[in-house]
Amino acid sequence: xxxxxxxxxxxxxxxxxxxxxxxxxRGAVVATLRRHDKTAAQIxxxxxxxxxxxxxxxxxxxxxxxxxxxxxxxxxxxxDTDVIDGEIVVSxxxxxxxxxRRGHSVxxxxxxxxxxxxxxxxxxxxxxxxxxxxxxxxxDEILESIGIGAxxxxxxx
Numbered sequence: 001x002x003x004x005x006x007x008x009x010x011x012x013x014x015x016x017x018x019x020x021x022x023x024x025x026r027g028a029v030v031a032t033l034r035r036h037d038k039t040a041a042q043i044x045x046x047x048x049x050x051x052x053x054x055x056x057x058x059x060x061x062x063x064x065x066x067x068x069x070x071x072x073x074x075x076x077x078x079x080d081t082d083v084i085d086g087e088i089v090v091s092x093x094x095x096x097x098x099x100x101r102r103g104h105s106v107x108x109x110x111x112x113x114x115x116x117x118x119x120x121x122x123x124x125x126x127x128x129x130x131x132x133x134x135x136x137x138x139x140d141e142i143l144e145s146i147g148i149g150a151x152x153x154x155x156x157x
Contacts, residue, residue, distance in 0.1 A: 007033060007041045014047035014092045021107050025090075027146045028111040032118040033084065035142055041084035042074075043121070045114055050093040068094045069113040071120040088117030104151065108143070112151045115142045 009029050011022045025045055033041050048056075050066035057063045057070065072087040079085075095109040102109075116126075119135055126132035140150035 006039075008043070009041070010044045012044060012046040014049070016049050016092060018092055018096065018106075020047055020092055020110065024107040024111040024146070024148065025114045028114040028142060028148075029088075029118055031142045031146045032115045032122070035138075035145070036122050038084055038122075039082060042086075043084065043118065044087045045117070046087060046089045047092050047110075048089055050091055053089065053091040053094070056089060066091050066094055068098070069117050071117040073121055084118075084121050086117075086121040088114060088121075090114065090117070102151075108148045108151055111143060111146070111148055112139060115139045 007030060009026055011025055013022075014020045029041075029043055029045065053066040053070070054064070057065065057067050060070065060072075061067075068091055070089045072089075074085040074087060075083070090110060090113040092106075092110070095106050095113060099106045099109040116135070116139055119138060124131070124135040124138065126135045136152040140153050143149060143151055
């Protein structure tokens, strides 16, 4: 559409054995940016396996093992523009396990991770219980807006 904001979203394909649909990921990224009235963004979503994720988690956060999503804000602190610039790395292996455990699709879990990563780029944090609850509620709003439905809210099962 002509009135769509100029978002540059690239998705680095998963090189594992599983085929991953990129449409739910892209939809979650766009919905999150729109929900926060962002006018421009450059975001890459990299789909990796647990081995690669564990290496990144160790190298950048000094944590052992894989995690679901890592977010890298690529904006320079001196940038005075409102352009969101970042890389979101998601583990397809973790998404497959969590989706099976929670009873929803891998696409829904990956969309959750994409929304979560963009929210981090927008300044949300989940390091404290109160801020995590706010972030997870926003994730559910975004996923409901694109027809996936609440994921976090359903985790209480």
